[in-house]
Amino acid sequence: MALADQDFIPVVLGTGLNAYGIARALHEEFGVRTLALGRFPLGETAHSTIIEVRTNPNLDDEHIVSALDAVAQEFHGKKLLLLPTIEAYTNAVVRHRAALDGQFIIPLVSAEISERLVNKAEFYETCAQLNVDHPRSVIINEPQAADARLGEDLPFSYPVILKPSDTELYPGLKFAGQKKIYLLSDAAQIRDTAKLIYAGGYSGDLIVQEYLAGDETVMRVANTYSDHTGRTKYISIAQIVLGEHNPKLVGNMNAVVTIDEPELAATLTRLLDSLNYTGAANFDIMFDKKTGTNKLLELNVRQGAASYYATATGSNLPAQYVRDLIYGEELPYTVTTNSVLWRNAPLAVVKRYVPAPLRSLVTQGRRARVAHTLWYKKDLSLKRVVSNLKHELRTGRNVVANEKFRINK
Structure with missing residues (x-):
């Protein structure tokens, strides 16, 4: 089916795994094809019959409105559902929303609420105000990094986590010793690392945070959707069973199993x-063994890269956006409870490297269903099969190569 002949057109910003997951979910539910815009072609969306990929190396914050204006003119009169898949595109859409709202249907939160949540320091302050569990933290700015006593009187013990608060500025920097997060054992390391980061061009706040000990056994993820009236309508929670151990990619995941956590969902x-939140959200969560509570680490104002796991439970996440914003349906409150193993790495690698305490959970998920975002039976040309096999080989090698960086072996 041609894009122009569809009842609505999904317009995805990005050409990676998340883009394919959204396109697949919407094709499964509504039979529609997706238009994906990105700076570069990526293997995850290559050779697909359900996605039309268009690339533009200048698709940045400065040019994104004009690029989307061109799409709106091309498909004038059609309902266009705009779905950014990575942080840079999401922030750009939120910033330029006033210029885009008349042409696109956008399942994202307002700029005001986004600013309050995307910055980690403000997110933790918001959690504190609403009495939501989160890690104890201390905020550092650039002048404080020169304090010779920095890190000497923290309200929690070492080791600690240090990470940048501004998750839009920091990933765009490149400097020796750069990591997504740092595990530090004393005050001298805090001072040295803070100086390193600021010398690398970073100018935002840094967060020094209590270290919640544990490997994947304490790591969880959640994807949610809140309707246009600000009511939460969809929640899917999963236990991370194989994380990403590359220091520059910590926080990504290679395998999860969906779980039923009513208290966390509540x-x-x-x-x-409480925030009158609207649109998609993706949470990083850790279970604190000392207190027996789930603590929120981070909120992204979009669905996560691994969020096809939610659709694999049998309750389609992107379909929520369509039913709410395009068809005007009243959505039921849905919390997924079916057990599913979602993997991005080869199954043999998952089984080999998953921590021992999680193996029974992985077995439970495998018996119910094993899902992989890219292996869609309705989109498996020979070229696509080859592309998917290359992806499997690459992710498998990555897990093995980065096992040496695992903090808790």
């Missing part, structure tokens, strides 16, 4: 509804 609902 907490996320209370947080989002």
